[in-house]
Amino acid sequence: MSMITVAVISVICLFTLILFGVHIGFSLSLMSFIGIWLMTEKIQIALSILATTSFEAIRDYTFAVIPLFVLMGCFMSQSGVAKDLFDAMNYFIKKLPGGLGIATVVSNAVFAAVTGVSVASAAVFARICLPEMSRHRYKPGFALGAVGGSSVLGMLIPPSLLMIVYGMLSETSIGKLFLAGIVPGLILAGIYCVGIIGMSIAKPELTGRAKNAGGKVISASVEEEATQNFLMVSLRALPIFIIVILVLGGIWGGFFTPTEASAVGAFATLILSVARGMRPKGLKKVLLETAGTTSSILFLLISAQMYSRMLTMSGATVALANMVQNSSLGAGIVLFMICFVLILLGCVLDSTSILLITVPLILPIAAAFGWNLIWLGIVMIIVIEMGLLTPPFGMVVFAMKATIGEGVEVEDIFKGVIPFLLMMAMAVVIIIAFPSLTTWLPSLQ
Amino acid sequence: MIRKFDRFMNILASVSSYIGAVGILIIMIVICFDVTGRIFFNHPNIGTPEIVQNSLAAIAFLMLPWATYLGQHVRSTMIKNRLPVKLAYSAEIAAYFVGACLFLGVILSAWEPMTFATKIKDFQGEGLRVPIYPVWWVIIYGSVLSCYQCISKIVKAAAAIKNPTFTTEDDGGGIQV
Amino acid sequence: GGKDAQSSGGERETITLKIGGGHMVNGMAYTQVAQEFFQAEISKRCAEETNYDVEWIEAYGGTIAKLPEGLTACQNGLLDVLVNSYAFENAKLFLMNMNYYVPFSSTDPTIVTKASRMVMDEYADVYEDLWATYNQKFLALGPTGAYELITNFPVNSLADLKGHKIAAAGANLPWLEGTGAIPVQSNLNEAYTSIQTGVYDGWIMWPDASYRYKLHEVAPYFTAIGFGADAIQGISINLDVWNSLPEEVQAIMEEVAAEYEVKSAEAAKELDVTSLEAMQKEGLTICEMPKEDIEKWAAGLPNIPQVRASEAEGMGFPGIEIWNAYIDAQKQLGHTFARDWIVQ
Numbered sequence: 001m002s003m004i005t006v007a008v009i010s011v012i013c014l015f016t017l018i019l020f021g022v023h024i025g026f027s028l029s030l031m032s033f034i035g036i037w038l039m040t041e042k043i044q045i046a047l048s049i050l051a052t053t054s055f056e057a058i059r060d061y062t063f064a065v066i067p068l069f070v071l072m073g074c075f076m077s078q079s080g081v082a083k084d085l086f087d088a089m090n091y092f093i094k095k096l097p098g099g100l101g102i103a104t105v106v107s108n109a110v111f112a113a114v115t116g117v118s119v120a121s122a123a124v125f126a127r128i129c130l131p132e133m134s135r136h137r138y139k140p141g142f143a144l145g146a147v148g149g150s151s152v153l154g155m156l157i158p159p160s161l162l163m164i165v166y167g168m169l170s171e172t173s174i175g176k177l178f179l180a181g182i183v184p185g186l187i188l189a190g191i192y193c194v195g196i197i198g199m200s201i202a203k204p205e206l207t208g209r210a211k212n213a214g215g216k217v218i219s220a221s222v223e224e225e226a227t228q229n230f231l232m233v234s235l236r237a238l239p240i241f242i243i244v245i246l247v248l249g250g251i252w253g254g255f256f257t258p259t260e261a262s263a264v265g266a267f268a269t270l271i272l273s274v275a276r277g278m279r280p281k282g283l284k285k286v287l288l289e290t291a292g293t294t295s296s297i298l299f300l301l302i303s304a305q306m307y308s309r310m311l312t313m314s315g316a317t318v319a320l321a322n323m324v325q326n327s328s329l330g331a332g333i334v335l336f337m338i339c340f341v342l343i344l345l346g347c348v349l350d351s352t353s354i355l356l357i358t359v360p361l362i363l364p365i366a367a368a369f370g371w372n373l374i375w376l377g378i379v380m381i382i383v384i385e386m387g388l389l390t391p392p393f394g395m396v397v398f399a400m401k402a403t404i405g406e407g408v409e410v411e412d413i414f415k416g417v418i419p420f421l422l423m424m425a426m427a428v429v430i431i432i433a434f435p436s437l438t439t440w441l442p443s444l445q
Numbered sequence: 446m447i448r449k450f451d452r453f454m455n456i457l458a459s460v461s462s463y464i465g466a467v468g469i470l471i472i473m474i475v476i477c478f479d480v481t482g483r484i485f486f487n488h489p490n491i492g493t494p495e496i497v498q499n500s501l502a503a504i505a506f507l508m509l510p511w512a513t514y515l516g517q518h519v520r521s522t523m524i525k526n527r528l529p530v531k532l533a534y535s536a537e538i539a540a541y542f543v544g545a546c547l548f549l550g551v552i553l554s555a556w557e558p559m560t561f562a563t564k565i566k567d568f569q570g571e572g573l574r575v576p577i578y579p580v581w582w583v584i585i586y587g588s589v590l591s592c593y594q595c596i597s598k599i600v601k602a603a604a605a606i607k608n609p610t611f612t613t614e615d616d617g618g619g620i621q622v
Numbered sequence: 623g624g625k626d627a628q629s630s631g632g633e634r635e636t637i638t639l640k641i642g643g644g645h646m647v648n649g650m651a652y653t654q655v656a657q658e659f660f661q662a663e664i665s666k667r668c669a670e671e672t673n674y675d676v677e678w679i680e681a682y683g684g685t686i687a688k689l690p691e692g693l694t695a696c697q698n699g700l701l702d703v704l705v706n707s708y709a710f711e712n713a714k715l716f717l718m719n720m721n722y723y724v725p726f727s728s729t730d731p732t733i734v735t736k737a738s739r740m741v742m743d744e745y746a747d748v749y750e751d752l753w754a755t756y757n758q759k760f761l762a763l764g765p766t767g768a769y770e771l772i773t774n775f776p777v778n779s780l781a782d783l784k785g786h787k788i789a790a791a792g793a794n795l796p797w798l799e800g801t802g803a804i805p806v807q808s809n810l811n812e813a814y815t816s817i818q819t820g821v822y823d824g825w826i827m828w829p830d831a832s833y834r835y836k837l838h839e840v841a842p843y844f845t846a847i848g849f850g851a852d853a854i855q856g857i858s859i860n861l862d863v864w865n866s867l868p869e870e871v872q873a874i875m876e877e878v879a880a881e882y883e884v885k886s887a888e889a890a891k892e893l894d895v896t897s898l899e900a901m902q903k904e905g906l907t908i909c910e911m912p913k914e915d916i917e918k919w920a921a922g923l924p925n926i927p928q929v930r931a932s933e934a935e936g937m938g939f940p941g942i943e944i945w946n947a948y949i950d951a952q953k954q955l956g957h958t959f960a961r962d963w964i965v966q
């Protein structure tokens with residue numbers, strides 16, 4: 001059987017298995033095992049992918065941010081600072097329709113300056129924001145979308161794992177890429193905010209508001225709000241800002257790397273939790289919660305690696321990119337096709353693998369059309385990040401599901417993020433149309 | 446007898462998961478020590494990256510069996526929710542059969558690397574040599590327990606097909622339909 | 623991998639080989655030459671001289687196996703041909719990392735490669751057994767460039783280093799002992815941001831890699847110390863795959879591998895020069911460390927070659943002989959060590 005055939009069959013089988021309820025990690029590893037078996041006709045080689053990938057897939061210092069940010073998120077919800085932050089956000093922007101959705105976006109943008117991995121953002125904010133939005137009667141789909149959509153900011157606003165990988169592959173300056181990501185990150189955050197306000201005005205019930213008898217739109221009343229005043233709200237939300245300042249200041253002040261920042265941040269939230277009365281029993285609860293979320297995310301990362309290794313072995317990804325390269329079309333069409341292929345790959349592969357596979361093939365095309373590599377990098381990264389939110393393989397969605405546990409279906413999350421995917425597409429179009437949005441900041445350096 | 450063994454395996458899974466979580470806490474402390482040493486005492490702890498990166502797989506596999514028991518692995522239940530009960534239980538059996546086979550595959554394929562790494566006392570790092578062969582032990586240990594949990598789910602689902610009123614003692618380890 | 627026989631008789635057959643490793647193609651000289659020369663040349667010569675078409679499935683950049691797992695991946699057959707660094711297999715490939723354990727070797731990649739080749743030829747059985755343990759046949763060395771110092775502060779004397787944090791990957795860390803610098807372990811992926819934000823102040827790296835990772839943007843001072851280049855990377859092939867290849871293809875592969883070894887060493891040497899020039903154009907300042915200070919540095923190190931050679935003996939290799947052979951080979955090729963290493 002030709003290797004490409006194997007790859008195509010494996011993608012179809014993967015979709016089928018996942019649809020019929022086989023766990024995603026199981027489906028990915030099974031299809032990589034079968035795929036390699038069919039390609040090599042040797043069962044030992046197929047088996048060996050299971051062992052080597054289990055051992056190696058997450059054996060990287062930077063992967064430590066995932067358990068550590070999950071731990072940080074658990075401590076934050078345990079200590080109640082998450083609730084305080086959102087009460088504060090709601091207090092300050094309650095006049096705005098969809099205030100908590102906007103608060104989610106803004107906090108994610110701030111957090112993005114700390115983390116380089118979107119999966120970590122998704123796990124933290126699913127834990128912090130969802131209960132609060134649900135308490136304020138936000139529709140679950142909308143709340144899930146806001147959290148999932150804004151977590152992609154984690155890899156668009158520097159530091160960013162994807163930018164580092166892209167910078168190395170394309171031989172462009174990583175520092176300039178970091179600077180280039182800031183404006184698009186803010187634009188995307190801005191689009192999200194406007195979009196949330198728009199959605200909230202069009203459908204007040206999405207964001208826990210309703211028309212009263214007089215036809216006036218009012219927010220759902222939540223008990224505590226009556227006793228709040230500016231000073232109290234600010235004071236209670238202060239600790240979380242201190243932690244953000246500690247982590248951000250630590251990174252940009254040169255005290256520690258983003259990976260180390262996740263450990264320092266987790267430690268700071270541990271101290272905060274103890275100060276707020278956490279006892280050994282509470283610590284145990286936090287640890288068990290962390291274990292559940294982390295293990296399913298790490299297991300997915302391991303099996304996703306198995307699958308992308310199988311696809312690499314088949315040569316199918318290279319064939320796909322070659323098709324784009326060999327079509328003698330205009331720059332606009334080719335760019336559109338590249339984005340389209342990236343979105344397709346995003347359905348089944350993880351972000352880093354997509355970059356590794358496609359960048360070397362796209363570089364010659366970029367040279368032919370004279371594209372600016374920094375601009376191209378940012379465009380590619382946003383498009384690839386859309387893949388974090390698309391079925392059947394959407395890492396951010398899975399991380400959220402792993403964090404939430406029972407009560408929400410994966411499909412609900414995929415449905416909820418659709419509006420945010422559209423807004424991402426808008427951001428891509430804007431950045432393609434105005435390349436200077438990405439090239440201006442780096443040019444000042 | 447079987448019931449006792451089952452309880453023992455579940456407790457083992459839960460304890461392992463807890464140990465894995467404590468491992469995350471230890472990673473946090475190790476990194477904080479390294480950072481503190483570097484910033485305040487000009488003395489970073491060589492070997493921190495090796496300790497951390499090699500612990501990750503071990504931690505993941507320590508926590509895997511309990512996550513399997515709790516049914517925390519991500520899946521889509523869109524179609525399964527709409528199936529008739531017996532068919533849904535069959536789908537459940539199929540899914541966990543795949544899981545059991547995979548964990549068995551991990552055990553089989555990790556055996557030789559494990560024995561070899563143990564024989565040569567495989568390590569990583571120069572400043573501080575971190576032994577990495579125990580990671581293989583943990584991968585096999587975690588896979589054995591996870592494989593057991595998958596089989597246990599298959600048995601429960603099969604029993605439920607025979608006797609639809611069958612319920613498990615505790616909700617956590619039940620099967621999801 | 624292996625043969626995909628289309629038909630018998632005089633018709634052509636296609637051999638598909640999965641080639642790759644942990645480094646990206648354009649990340650290092652040895653991978654770049656592997657793709658541009660080794661692969662291309664084998665395909666070309668086989669097409670011209672034999673009945674076989676060799677096709678490659680590329681898996682560089684860790685897409686099938688990352689740096690620390692390349693050896694196992696090729697052993698198991700996930701990769702047919704491994705193009706990898708051996709620095710991440712400290713225990714399994716201790717012998718292939720010998721270069722690291724002889725600091726202040728020649729800074730000329732062609733000399734360390736030739737010297738290493740002389741040792742490998744002299745102790746051919748030892749190396750063949752070593753690679754056979756991992757079900758592989760070793761084909762060719764592909765050296766690094768010359769490890770030097772790149773920092774965000776000027777280094778004009780040994781004293782200038784005092785109190786500064788200098789990063790290196792594991793094996794090069796012991797080179798900093800006794801200098802007053804604080805060794806920090808890191809990886810190249812984190813280097814840029816870490817220097818930029820001040821987590822540490824410099825790296826021990828060769829110019830070509832420094833340029834590829836843009837370290838000069840954040841660390842604009844370069845000091846030649848002369849730690850030496852290291853032939854600790856290369857190409858190997860899965861033994862089962864090797865044995866399944868037709869003899870004429872094997873012959874071509876060995877021939878091309880030998881040429882690759884020379885070419886990749888030359889490329890490493892040339893790229894060090896051109897990238898240093900390029901970095902200078904982009905604002906890199908070259909600092910001078912006096913010769914006495916470099917000798918002082920070398921003299922202040924523990925006797926690393928002795929320690930490691932004895933360790934190799936403990937693993938069952940003729941460590942002392944091999945280490946001495948390597949040191950002597952370099953002297954024979956004209957290198958003068960900043961410190962005369964005594965291994966006995």
Ligand code: NA
Pocket residue numbers: 111112113114115116117153154155156157158159160
């Ligand atoms: Na970020």
Ligand code: NA
Pocket residue numbers: 346347348349386387388389390391392393394395
């Ligand atoms: Na996706």
